[in-house]
Amino acid sequence: MKSKVISKTGNKLKIEMEIELDPTSMLNSEEQIAKALNEAGLLATGEALELFDANGSPIELKGRVMTSKGKQKKLPKSLRCKRNRAVGISKFGRGQGVCTP
Numbered sequence: 326m327k328s329k330v331i332s333k334t335g336n337k338l339k340i341e342m343e344i345e346l347d348p349t350s351m352l353n354s355e356e357q358i359a360k361a362l363n364e365a366g367l368l369a370t371g372e373a374l375e376l377f378d379a380n381g382s383p384i385e386l387k388g389r390v391m392t393s394k395g396k397q398k399k400l401p402k403s404l405r406c407k408r409n410r411a412v413g414i415s416k417f418g419r420g421q422g423v424c425t426p
Contacts, residue, residue, distance in 0.1 A: 328364040330372065338372055340365045 331339040344361045347353035381393045 328361060328368055330368055333372065336376075338369055340368055 327343045329341055331341045333339070342361045342365050344357055346357060383390050383392045385391075
């Protein structure tokens with residue numbers, strides 16, 4: 326089972342999925358279909374989140390200034406994404422971080 330982004334044009338995304346069906350069990354086939362759809366959904370969500378990626382300028386929210394460290398390849402285990410892609414990390418005043426793919 327593989328899902329991959331085939332093309333991205335403007336706001337349109339084309340994803341290709343390969344699903345192996347089980348000819349002996351409808352239940353197994355349905356599980357494979359669900360896994361493939363979830364994998365494609367993760368890819369689509371990741372691409373959609375990139376549309377809202379910040380430009381790195383500081384943001385002030387409720388008197389607190391938040392800045393970005395920029396895109397990071399290596400992340401702490403608690404913030405690692407399944408695809409291990411570069412994501413922006415926002416750092417707050419007390420050292421708390423937020424994963425923003």
